Each structure stands twice: as structure tokens, then as C-alpha cells.
Amino acid sequence: MPDLNEERLERYRQVVSDLDPIRFVPEAAPASIMFQMGTNEEYFGRQRIQSLADAASEPKVVRWYDAGHMLNEQAHQDRDDWLVDELFR
Numbered sequence: 001m002p003d004l005n006e007e008r009l010e011r012y013r014q015v016v017s018d019l020d021p022i023r024f025v026p027e028a029a030p031a032s033i034m035f036q037m038g039t040n041e042e043y044f045g046r047q048r049i050q051s052l053a054d055a056a057s058e059p060k061v062v063r064w065y066d067a068g069h070m071l072n073e074q075a076h077q078d079r080d081d082w083l084v085d086e087l088f089r
Contacts, residue, residue: 022052029057034082036075038067 004012025033035053039046053062061082065075 022055025052025056027057029059032059032061032086033057034061034063034079036063036065036071036079038065038069038071038075040066040068042069044069 033056035049035056037046037049037053041049053060063075063078065072067075
């Protein structure tokens, strides 16, 4: 949230803390989760993203791409393929 000053950023964090995925991913099983992360992520640090993936229950897929937050075409194709596999197996 680069446009928020420190006070507003802290307020934002408080408001959305109940929705933080770190609270839910450990309990996702038996659902499968796919994490796709860019090595050049602009908004979240690599360690924070990796911690989320590490906390997730199995089954999960973790993929890193040479991309920023919006990822790249390969990530989009991988996501589509994963969704097809998940929905039609």
C-alpha cells in the first residue's frame, strides 16, 4: 500500500488482519492450494510470501517466476493448467 502514510497503513493492517490468509491456509486441506510468486515482487517481501506457502497444508503447489506482482504469461498458463487439473480430475 505505497500510497498510505504510516498511520493509515497501520489502520489498514488492523482492519484486514482478520482476513489474513496466514490464518486460513494451515487448515485448507483437503483442498489443494497453488501459490504463484514472482521473484521480483513489488509489494510483499519474498520471506513473507514463502512463509505463507510454508504454513499451508498439503496438498499444495508452490511456483516461483521471474516476474513481478502481476506475474507473467507462463504463470497464467500454469494457473490455467492447474485449475483444469483440479476441476476435472
